[in-house]
Amino acid sequence: EVRLVESGGRLVQPGESLRLSCAGSGFRFNGYAMYWIRQAPGKGLECVSYVSGGGFATYYTDSVKGRFTVSRDMSTDTLYLQMNTLRAEDTAVYFCAKGRNSFGAFDIWGQGTMVTVSS
Amino acid sequence: EIVLTQSPATLSLSPGERATLSCRASQSVSDYLAWYQQKPGQAPRLLIYDASNRATGIPARFSGTGSGTDFTLTISSLDPDDFAVYFCQHRSNWPPTFGGGTKVELK
Numbered sequence: 001e002v003r004l005v006e007s008g009g010r011l012v013q014p015g016e017s018l019r020l021s022c023a024g025s026g027f028r029f030n031g032y033a034m035y036w037i038r039q040a041p042g043k044g045l046e047c048v049s050y051v052s053g054g055g056f057a058t059y060y061t062d063s064v065k066g067r068f069t070v071s072r073d074m075s076t077d078t079l080y081l082q083m084n085t086l087r088a089e090d091t092a093v094y095f096c097a098k099g100r101n102s103f104g105a106f107d108i109w110g111q112g113t114m115v116t117v118s119s
Numbered sequence: 120e121i122v123l124t125q126s127p128a129t130l131s132l133s134p135g136e137r138a139t140l141s142c143r144a145s146q147s148v149s150d151y152l153a154w155y156q157q158k159p160g161q162a163p164r165l166l167i168y169d170a171s172n173r174a175t176g177i178p179a180r181f182s183g184t185g186s187g188t189d190f191t192l193t194i195s196s197l198d199p200d201d202f203a204v205y206f207c208q209h210r211s212n213w214p215p216t217f218g219g220g221t222k223v224e225l226k
Contacts, residue, residue: 045163045208047215059214104168105165105168105169105174105210106153112162
């Protein structure tokens with residue numbers, strides 16, 4: 001079964017850091033681009049970051065550039081999102097998703113992990 | 120960034136009826152458009168990719184058409200399981216963006 005499982009979300013204070021993880025299974029993990037997509041409570045979807053299959057290319061949405069870093073560990077089939085200097089507006093459910101192909105539609109999603117930034 | 124505008128915001132229909140959802144892009148996205156279904160508390164599920172291709176396991180009652188800036192998702196006969204929110208998303212360039220969603224609710 002193709003599966004993605006996120007973890008690491010919790011309540012943090014503004015300015016703190018957090019690392020999210022996403023474990024993949026059931027597919028050739030390093031063969032596909034991976035994404036982090038977030039959804040603020042009651043809001044729409046926003047693509048936060050992209051990492052290529054080989055891990056060499058990354059992209060970020062403007063609001064997180066310089067604060068978030070995406071990476072992947074090929075040895076453990078795990079995707080990471082290091083989030084620094086968190087702000088209240090980063091509060092959201094964070095999903096990891098597999099690209100159908102390079103820059104493709106998101107065909108497999110994890111269940112999501114909730115990040116709350118509040119004092 | 121490309122803005123996707125979905126209409127209507129809410130569609131009130133009964134099981135068995137036809138649902139027609141629209142997505143308009145602020146500039147051409149060719150056929151690089153996908154549709155997703157999301158139910159409360161769940162992750163989105165891919166329905167249609169590249170404007171008209173059904174994803175694996177998606178029933179034939181779901182179909183997508185369009186290219187350039189105007190796209191349509193049609194559900195030919197609503198099943199009780201289809202009442203949900205539907206999002207469109209482009210992959211034409213970075214960042215891929217989503218529309219604001221159309222809620223298909225029970226009339």
